[in-house]
Amino acid sequence: MKLHEYQAKEIFAKYGLPVTPGAVVKHLSEVDAALKQFPQGPWVVKAQIHAGGRGKAGGVKFAKTEQEVHEKAAAILGMTLVSPQTGPEGKLVKKIFITPAVDYVKELYVSVVLDRVNRTPIILASAEGGTEIEELAVTKPDAIFKIIVDPIEGLHSYQARQLHLRLGLPPEAINQGAKVFQTMVKVFMDLDLSMLEVNPLVVLKDGTIHCLDAKVDFEDNGLARHKDYAAWRDPDEEDARELLAAEHGLSYISLDGYVGCLVNGAGLAMATADAIQHFGGSPANFLDVGGSASQKAVTQAFKIILSDTRVKAILVNIFGGIAKCDVIAQGIIDAAKEVGLSLPLVVRLEGTNVEKGKELLAQSSLKYTFASSMDEAAKAVVAAAKGGKS
Amino acid sequence: MSVLLDKKAKVICQGITGTAGLFHSKGCRDYGTNMVGGVTPGKGGTTIEGFPVFDTVEQAVAKTGANVSMIFVPALFAADAILEAAAGGIKLIVCITEGIPANDMAKVNKILKNYPDVRLIGPNCPGIITPGVAKVGIMPGYIHKPGKIGIVSRSGTLTYEAVWQVTQLGLGQSTCIGIGGDPIVGTTHIEAMKMFNDDKNTEAVIMIGEIGGSNEEEAAAWVKKNMKKPVAAFIAGSSAPPGKRMGHAGAIVSGGKGTAAEKIAALEAAGMVVAKNPGEIGKALLEAMKKKGKSAKAKPAKKDKKKKDKKDKKKKKKK
Numbered sequence: 001m002k003l004h005e006y007q008a009k010e011i012f013a014k015y016g017l018p019v020t021p022g023a024v025v026k027h028l029s030e031v032d033a034a035l036k037q038f039p040q041g042p043w044v045v046k047a048q049i050h051a052g053g054r055g056k057a058g059g060v061k062f063a064k065t066e067q068e069v070h071e072k073a074a075a076i077l078g079m080t081l082v083s084p085q086t087g088p089e090g091k092l093v094k095k096i097f098i099t100p101a102v103d104y105v106k107e108l109y110v111s112v113v114l115d116r117v118n119r120t121p122i123i124l125a126s127a128e129g130g131t132e133i134e135e136l137a138v139t140k141p142d143a144i145f146k147i148i149v150d151p152i153e154g155l156h157s158y159q160a161r162q163l164h165l166r167l168g169l170p171p172e173a174i175n176q177g178a179k180v181f182q183t184m185v186k187v188f189m190d191l192d193l194s195m196l197e198v199n200p201l202v203v204l205k206d207g208t209i210h211c212l213d214a215k216v217d218f219e220d221n222g223l224a225r226h227k228d229y230a231a232w233r234d235p236d237e238e239d240a241r242e243l244l245a246a247e248h249g250l251s252y253i254s255l256d257g258y259v260g261c262l263v264n265g266a267g268l269a270m271a272t273a274d275a276i277q278h279f280g281g282s283p284a285n286f287l288d289v290g291g292s293a294s295q296k297a298v299t300q301a302f303k304i305i306l307s308d309t310r311v312k313a314i315l316v317n318i319f320g321g322i323a324k325c326d327v328i329a330q331g332i333i334d335a336a337k338e339v340g341l342s343l344p345l346v347v348r349l350e351g352t353n354v355e356k357g358k359e360l361l362a363q364s365s366l367k368y369t370f371a372s373s374m375d376e377a378a379k380a381v382v383a384a385a386k387g388g389k390s
Numbered sequence: 391m392s393v394l395l396d397k398k399a400k401v402i403c404q405g406i407t408g409t410a411g412l413f414h415s416k417g418c419r420d421y422g423t424n425m426v427g428g429v430t431p432g433k434g435g436t437t438i439e440g441f442p443v444f445d446t447v448e449q450a451v452a453k454t455g456a457n458v459s460m461i462f463v464p465a466l467f468a469a470d471a472i473l474e475a476a477a478g479g480i481k482l483i484v485c486i487t488e489g490i491p492a493n494d495m496a497k498v499n500k501i502l503k504n505y506p507d508v509r510l511i512g513p514n515c516p517g518i519i520t521p522g523v524a525k526v527g528i529m530p531g532y533i534h535k536p537g538k539i540g541i542v543s544r545s546g547t548l549t550y551e552a553v554w555q556v557t558q559l560g561l562g563q564s565t566c567i568g569i570g571g572d573p574i575v576g577t578t579h580i581e582a583m584k585m586f587n588d589d590k591n592t593e594a595v596i597m598i599g600e601i602g603g604s605n606e607e608e609a610a611a612w613v614k615k616n617m618k619k620p621v622a623a624f625i626a627g628s629s630a631p632p633g634k635r636m637g638h639a640g641a642i643v644s645g646g647k648g649t650a651a652e653k654i655a656a657l658e659a660a661g662m663v664v665a666k667n668p669g670e671i672g673k674a675l676l677e678a679m680k681k682k683g684k685s686a687k688a689k690p691a692k693k694d695k696k697k698k699d700k701k702d703k704k705k706k707k708k709k
Contacts, residue, residue, distance in 0.1 A: 085633065087631070114492050114493075114496065114573055114574065116573050116574060116603040116604070116605060116640070117603075117604060117605070117608060119495070119496055119499040119500075119574045120496050120499075120500070121493070121496060134647075150500070151493065151496035151497045151499075151500050152497050152500055152501075189493060192491045192492070192493050194492065194573075219491060219492050219493070220635070221465065221489045221490060221491045221492060221572075222491035222492065222493060222494075224465065224466060224489070224491070225466065225491065251637040253630075253634050253635075253636060253637075255629065255631065256631075263547075264547055265545060265546045265547030265548060265637075266545060266546075266571060266636060266637025266638045266641065267543070267544060267545020267546065267547060267548030267549070267571065267598070267600060267626050267637075267638070268545065268546075268547035268548040268550075268551060268668075269636070269637055270545075270548075270600060270601075270626040270627045270629075270630060270636050270637065270641065271548050271551070271624070271626045271668035272668070273629040273630070274626060274627065274628045274629045274650075274667060274668060275667045275668050275669060276629070277628065277629040278666060278667035279667075283629055286630070286634075286636050286637065288637045319547040319550045319551055319554075320530075321516075321528070321529060321530040321533075321546070321547065321550055322413075322414075322417075322528055322530065350551075350554060351530060351533065351550065351554075352530055352532070373669055374551065374667075374668055374669040375667070375669030375670070376669075378667070378669070
């Protein structure tokens with residue numbers, strides 16, 4: 001789960017990390033109140049969306065006067081920001097953050113992420129701040145420091161001091177800087193995050209270290225332990241169908257195409273979308289109904305797929321393991337009836353009791369094409385979606 | 391023979407009195423696995439469906455001589471269950487539980503370094519099966535067939551798909567390992583590859599990976615240098631957009647890293663035959679075996695191969 005900058009800064013402040021407070025504004029009528037709360041200018045007006053690259057996309061503006069704050073707020077609120085992280089369709093800005101501007105002399109990059117290879121959290125840091133780390137990883141990989149964090153003890157003080165000096169930060173601020181790095185790791189571990197990023201981390205004129213930005217992603221499994229933060233989820237930033245699916249225990253991801261997929265298991269669901277693409281089609285979604293593929297889950301999945309008007313044909317690909325194919329076939333028949341399915345349907349069943357499942361489908365009034373392999377299924381559904389014979 | 395799981399396995403289930411734990415304990419027993427009992431704190435001394443229940447792993451090991459544990463404990467308590475198994479003397483821990491916080495797994499992996507002879511498979515995995523011998527997990531046993539193809543995969547049903555394609559070709563599997571779909575797992579592709587490379591009865595390997603992370607690339611680098619056996623592969627997620635988590639917590643392309651294209655290139659550079667779509671995993675396996683067979687003929691390794699074939703024939707006769 002991603003958080004907005006203003007939410008991340010609230011967490012940072014709670015842990016004593018140096019951040020500048022600000023006000024969240026959802027409507028232009030709230031700008032005056034924000035200025036009253038933070039009367040000392042100049043200010044920065046920042047778009048609050050769940051994507052990086054806001055500055056270059058025009059979502060972060062400097063304002064010298066109160067009048068300018070109003071102007072910039074009007075310009076940013078309601079705009080559609082397109083950055084490399086938003087995708088070509090961009091993201092509508094529904095909230096802005098108004099915060100006093102901070103004078104600084106140097107920008108750096110610091111993040112804490114999970115490293116699969118070391119199986120620990122690691123710190124990625126660079127003295128070359130301001131740019132995206134992905135870009136830096138390509139152009140100047142040597143400029144990125146990587147510190148392996150002890151997953152039980154956290155970042156040791158000596159590691160934090162070493163990092164401070166390696167980044168070329170002022171030696172007189174070594175203890176303050178080290179504390180900042182250690183606290184970042186503490187936040188990451190305490191809250192079971194998947195990522196904590198400060199880009200840029202800056203050096204102020206007085207030589208102290210300050211977090212100018214804050215980005216926090218909760219790790220979805222860890223969120224179960226942090227129910228109070230789970231309530232911070234911003235539905236505006238998420239796909240409505242994805243949220244609905246999650247409520248029903250389904251894993252659904254919206255894609256750009258027109259072939260609906262209903263599959264049991266994440267790996268097979270991914271592979272099914274791949275197969276559709278391989279045979280010249282375009283998947284409308286990734287949908288995992290869970291390994292057991294219960295009738296309830298299948299019904300809900302059909303409803304979600306059908307709510308997407310781009311879908312022209314549906315492929316059901318179930319490998320019955322523990323779940324039996326006859327039970328699943330009955331589930332498909334009942335679910336299709338309940339939702340009044342009229343789109344072309346291709347069914348591929350394999351596994352336990354597959355013959356019984358086939359029989360049930362054949363005896364029902366359901367209109368469908370049966371496929372006996374993944375290749376056959378993908379080819380058939382692509383043909384059906386393109387209006388050919390299925 | 392096989393890797394990790396053989397006839398000597400005595401298996402307990404942690405969380406045996408839960409619905410899933412009990413259902414799959416019975417499934418494993420029905421398959422022929424030597425299931426010797428289970429653990430549920432507070433229910434020690436009772437019996438469920440013929441399985442003796444213990445309060446702790448330590449007790450279960452003392453009474454039954456168990457050396458393998460299958461874990462079905464709920465997500466927020468599973469890390470503790472893994473550590474209990476390791477401390478209790480279990481050598482192979484198979485954690486089926488889904489949804490364990492990644493930071494818990496980071497801690498677990500650090501502590502498990504104190505137990506160099508303990509192997510953890512998973513979490514969030516279907517388990518491990520040596521067809522015809524034993525299964526510790528939730529996979530449907532009947533789709534498997536004893537044979538000589540090793541399979542390692544992050545996923546459940548996609549592994550079944552690969553297994554099924556192999557079985558349909560008339561080949562069978564030595565051992566199938568589901569390593570799990572989480573970002574931090576106990577056993578990675580590279581470790582599974584090493585085990586299959588050393589296993590006398592594995593002749594070829596299918597490696598199924600997915601987008602996200604760089605474990606497949608690491609395995610590819612190792613395979614290129616060390617692997618003696620043919621390897622076929624498939625990478626799921628070529629149709630996945632960046633930044634979206636495709637079901638598995640680990641399956642996400644972030645910052646332009648971990649894309650399917652990148653992984654496929656690394657695997658092919660390591661000499662693996664990569665299936666272009668999931669329906670062709672079996673075909674890729676045949677191609678990989680043919681390719682390696684040809685190159686083997688060109689080398690003096692031919693003699694060894696003949697010897698091996700003879701040995702195998704002898705074994706068959708014995709049976």
